[in-house]
Amino acid sequence: PLDLAERAANLLGAGRRAQVVRAVDGVSLDVAPGEVLGLVGESGCGKSTLARIASGIMEPSEGAVRIEGANRAGLGREARRRADLAVQMVFQDPMGSLNPRMRAGDIIGEAPLVHGIVGRGELADYVAGQMRLVGLDPALRDRYPHQFSGGQRARIGIARALAVKPTILVCDEATAALDVSIQAQVLNLFAELRRSLGLTLLFVSHDLGVVEHISDRVAVMYLGRIVEEATTDALFARPNHPYTQALLAEVPRLEARKRRFSALKGELPSPLAPPPGCHFHPRCPHAFDRCRIERPALREVAPGQRAACHLNDEATRSSSRA
Numbered sequence: 001p002l003d004l005a006e007r008a009a010n011l012l013g014a015g016r017r018a019q020v021v022r023a024v025d026g027v028s029l030d031v032a033p034g035e036v037l038g039l040v041g042e043s044g045c046g047k048s049t050l051a052r053i054a055s056g057i058m059e060p061s062e063g064a065v066r067i068e069g070a071n072r073a074g075l076g077r078e079a080r081r082r083a084d085l086a087v088q089m090v091f092q093d094p095m096g097s098l099n100p101r102m103r104a105g106d107i108i109g110e111a112p113l114v115h116g117i118v119g120r121g122e123l124a125d126y127v128a129g130q131m132r133l134v135g136l137d138p139a140l141r142d143r144y145p146h147q148f149s150g151g152q153r154a155r156i157g158i159a160r161a162l163a164v165k166p167t168i169l170v171c172d173e174a175t176a177a178l179d180v181s182i183q184a185q186v187l188n189l190f191a192e193l194r195r196s197l198g199l200t201l202l203f204v205s206h207d208l209g210v211v212e213h214i215s216d217r218v219a220v221m222y223l224g225r226i227v228e229e230a231t232t233d234a235l236f237a238r239p240n241h242p243y244t245q246a247l248l249a250e251v252p253r254l255e256a257r258k259r260r261f262s263a264l265k266g267e268l269p270s271p272l273a274p275p276p277g278c279h280f281h282p283r284c285p286h287a288f289d290r291c292r293i294e295r296p297a298l299r300e301v302a303p304g305q306r307a308a309c310h311l312n313d314e315a316t317r318s319s320s321r322a
């Protein structure tokens, strides 16, 4: 299980006098073993930062990442190395994340060899097995990344991550660069791998259709905060938060893949200066005075569903008055 209890993450901007942005603020997320948690939000909402923190690529400035109960920052060298191997990241741009001068087989075999997961003598067989696992023909092992299609490159990236035997995969827009039909194939591969290997997935995407397809639970992020968290069925059937409702609005279910936040009015405010109170208030059709001042807490609105919106308090208040 992966337990993120983030207070804040430092996101360093360009230039020497880097700006410190509170990209992820007070986020607490639990991912149960074998579960697929989808994390959805517009670009710039902090979800990539959260993915990087979860996978150990980035350190949180406050807060902790707990893997199987252990705070990663408190681990000794060897335990930390094992924890880092246990959580692997699959990146959004396989072309950018695969070394163009390395052959596919070497890309997949490098880390398990370095970490002593496999010896030199068994490496060729091991790499062939990993390639088969993701639906790649081992005969292609000597080709370079540019000699593969986008879908095949995505599979190489997945094989590379799996080759060190992780229990958790953090996927950041792992299918975003692919055509819809190829994207569906790669999503099906993730679903198969999750079943066959018992993997836990944190699946980060701006695409609700993708998240709906693959996730057991979904967390919706807005300007560095989780605004709603629920089972996938509940979230799509009974979205509570006005932001989630806006994401789901307008576009018919069958067109899920085209739901790219067109229902939302106004721009995403700068994460450098998020609006006070509820970060969503400038875009929210239901905003009232309290929303401009007070930050709404994430609380249970139905079994297994949490949302951060003052309307839930108002509803409780008026029903207890009645």
Ligand code: SF4
Pocket: 241, 242, 243, 278, 279, 280, 281, 282, 284, 285, 286, 287, 288, 291, 296, 308, 309, 310, 311
């Ligand atoms: Fe809208 Fe207010 Fe709820 Fe925020 S707290 S989502 S502004 S109603």
Ligand code: MG
Pocket: 043, 044, 047, 048, 173
């Ligand atoms: Mg991103």
